[in-house]
Amino acid sequence: MTDESDDAPRHRVSMFEADDEVVLGTLPVDGPRVLDVRGVTVQFGGRTVLDDITFHVPVGEFLCLCGPNGAGKSTLLKAILGLVRPDTGSITITGLDTVRGRSKVGYVPQRKNFDLDFPASPLEVVVAALLGRWPLGIRADERERAMAALRRTGAELLAHRRMRDLSGGETQRVFLARALVTNPELMILDEPTAGVDVGGRAAIIELMAEISASETIAAVLVTHNMKAIARCAERVLYLDKSVRAWGLWHELSTERALSAIHVGDHRAMHMDGD
Numbered sequence: 001m002t003d004e005s006d007d008a009p010r011h012r013v014s015m016f017e018a019d020d021e022v023v024l025g026t027l028p029v030d031g032p033r034v035l036d037v038r039g040v041t042v043q044f045g046g047r048t049v050l051d052d053i054t055f056h057v058p059v060g061e062f063l064c065l066c067g068p069n070g071a072g073k074s075t076l077l078k079a080i081l082g083l084v085r086p087d088t089g090s091i092t093i094t095g096l097d098t099v100r101g102r103s104k105v106g107y108v109p110q111r112k113n114f115d116l117d118f119p120a121s122p123l124e125v126v127v128a129a130l131l132g133r134w135p136l137g138i139r140a141d142e143r144e145r146a147m148a149a150l151r152r153t154g155a156e157l158l159a160h161r162r163m164r165d166l167s168g169g170e171t172q173r174v175f176l177a178r179a180l181v182t183n184p185e186l187m188i189l190d191e192p193t194a195g196v197d198v199g200g201r202a203a204i205i206e207l208m209a210e211i212s213a214s215e216t217i218a219a220v221l222v223t224h225n226m227k228a229i230a231r232c233a234e235r236v237l238y239l240d241k242s243v244r245a246w247g248l249w250h251e252l253s254t255e256r257a258l259s260a261i262h263v264g265d266h267r268a269m270h271m272d273g274d
């Protein structure tokens, strides 16, 4: 077994096979929104991957985005980041379009999407996020801000190592620091614990729990990790091409569909190649 087994459900069954209705639990009270997704549809080669997605994230809320492999979770995150253009619908970040709103967003990508042979140091990676370009030299104030972010994620002692020498958990701490250094209003996290050993995973979940406790940083976390959901989620959105459920975790986890995940029955979801 790989150390991803805790994150990786194996077999797919339809969670809503008996009925097609959308399960709505307690939704956020009306107030300022950091993320507003309205009627978003995305097609790839004529195939609908996201179908009329509508939800929002209030300022400071931590939303877990769940769903089987191929549900469109990563595509939705890419649309929020402005990397995929919806065929219909709109996405705003603090009222701005996704291009202008990008500076409000901190992104922690799936680890497999990184070139792990990267010769750079964690300090350079974090300063680059601060500057929006690769640093040629690092000024004292830039170094201090970057080191503060690395300290915040427990990665201070890694600052001068090389990215390619870091473990999965260490790499994710650096990427969390990189995402936090610009003081984002919205964190986007795509399976940050996948490919991380058990000890490293617990530490990342605790860091995400701190973000969840913050009233100024909102987050959208894609994860299959039940501990991460239980510890961090203020609200859960269950996606399978369309929105299938949206509400508080304790409400949805009693649904037949989600209780399968809740008790750790990973047969409820598909082996995630992510």
Ligand SMILES: Nc1ncnc2c1ncn2[C@@H]1O[C@H](COP(=O)(O)OP(=O)(O)O)[C@@H](O)[C@H]1O
Binding pocket: 044, 045, 049, 067, 068, 069, 070, 071, 072, 073, 074, 075, 076, 274
């Ligand atoms: N760039 C792309 N071109 C064509 N199909 C894509 C592309 N990206 C994703 N898909 C397809 O869209 C569907 C949703 O993928 P994805 O968003 O990665 O799902 P998830 O992250 O929930 O596993 C899958 O069927 C996938 O094969």
Ligand SMILES: [Mg+2]
Binding pocket: 073, 074, 075, 274
């Ligand atoms: Mg994905």
